[in-house]
Amino acid sequence: MPETAPTRRTYSYLGPAGTFTEAALAQVPEARDQHWRAVRNVGEALADVVEGRSDAAMIAIENSVDGGVSTAQDALATMAGLRIVGEYLVPVNFVLVGRPGTRLEDVSLVAGHPVAYAQCLGWLTDALPAHAHIPAASNVASALGILDGTSDADAAIAAPGIVAHHDLAVLAESIGDNPNAVTRFVLVSRTVAPAPPTGADKTSLIVELPEDHPGALLELLEQFATRGINLSLLASRPIGDALGRYRFVIDADGHVYDERMADALLGLRRFSPKMIFLGSYARADRAIVRYPDRYSDDVFVEARDWLRSLISGAPEA
Template identity: 50%
Template sequence: MTGGTLPRYAYLGPAGTFTEAALRQVVGPDEAVYLPQVDVVSAIEAVRSGAADRAVVAIENSVEGGVTATLDTLATGSPLVLLQEVLVPVGFTVAGRAGTSLADVRRISAHPHAWAQCRRWLNQNLPHVVHVPATSNTAPAALLAGTEPLLGFDAALVPPPAVDHYGLVALAEGVADNARAVTRFVVVGKPGTVPPPTGADKTTLVVHLPSNQAGALLEMLEQFATRGVNLSRIESRPLGDAMGRYSFSIDAEGHIAEERMAEALMGLHRVCPHVRFLGSYPRVDAPLSPLRPGTFDPDFVAAREWVTALRGGRTH
């Protein structure tokens, strides 16, 4: 991103996905090169390889929770950090080719997250329909827009804008089970100097437990609780090397530049075998929880100065 070259952004394509909608919130198509990818792993790895400068990927859905492919890919491999987050409302339409009716539909292609968010409507209205998994929310729309006569599915669950974009017909609209569903997307980049705090920030971490013994999870969580750091998200993910071994993907309220967060990270570093810092960045969702007395930055500074004075000869 030097010398007037436009930055390159990898994202889950093809055109019309919710990820593209998130990307457009971050940077317009006239300000960046959009690089559609077949899945979120490819988008993240494009940053690692240098094929892209940034990636925009889904990390959490208000209905289905964490996007495991994103969480697992960020947890391993060369370090990357989260730079920004955006929220995109999520809704779905059953779309098909011209001449198709809802009564004709026997197989629907959909991304697994889309299918999960429309499961109740599908059970009530198309109880015998078969799910054909898709790599993205618009991949089946692009196939329906092509000339292949036999695709293995009759319709697709797609974002509403994809219907017109791919020249399809809406067979049923507003089919999502939760009209208030929203997906959180993050901008992923390579590590650098952490931007200063805004006062409403989030820090994302991957933490391994100090042991597999009783109380290990409590010991890890105490590093946050005793410093007054609230957790807005915590999810366990298998390490993959043996049954019963897990890491934790964590969003904590606050910024690494703030005293309480810095001390929590130092505590984690002391007691946990692995802590991966995935960035401190502005948050866009619910407001921060109020800080309790004794956990403001001046409280930590004053306590540190008091200990320094004790070491110098003071007795109180």
């Protein structure tokens, strides 16, 4: 019998082609030569995963300039059955593009997403001091608008990948004001068991304060501090049911299979039953997680064995 062709996996990403999200998805080895499904927003990408239209979705979660992506954080907090399985970093490098034949000195109207425009404002002010800005729904939309005539702009701010998909002239490169700007993306699948630890791992959580009282946030943070766990992200998001009610988006260094992290999660669960485990996965920078020897797995195992010996009535060594 002829061999059956392997089923292609589907990955959702914020489209259309040429976005930074597409550049992040291109970093996933197992996504190459698979079906990439362009969607219009983060909610649609994650719904694809939950409802089975896609095997995984790539979404932006944090930007080094603007901080956490609130729409993504809120979606992960309210949509059940999701798990982060990887993270990827994409440098935020913008280009100014126009229709073929356009010259930089002819540009007076610039289209761009408001966030992208804000990150390029210094360059634009210097290079095009008399320009005006036309807000666009996305960076790709700003570029497509000048191609199809739906925008009055002379040029558009876009990701460099746009020129691989559309006939656009690059009028200027590297127009972002912060050369170190980076966006962090996460690959999200349906709930699966965490991959084995690598030693360079991160654990993502969303935790609600059970009640508002003095020291409540300190109690939450102590679950990590007393176990030697460093936090690389701590962001608050309103729950929405009342003023002063917040949930916290947390990235902690380490893996759920680490004894110190598992012990911290148990403490967090006792502190706040409304806790979402988003996943443990390899860090994009592959930086090994360092911690003092007193928080090694052996120390936690020895303490647990010691307690068991007390309970069992075994003679002390």
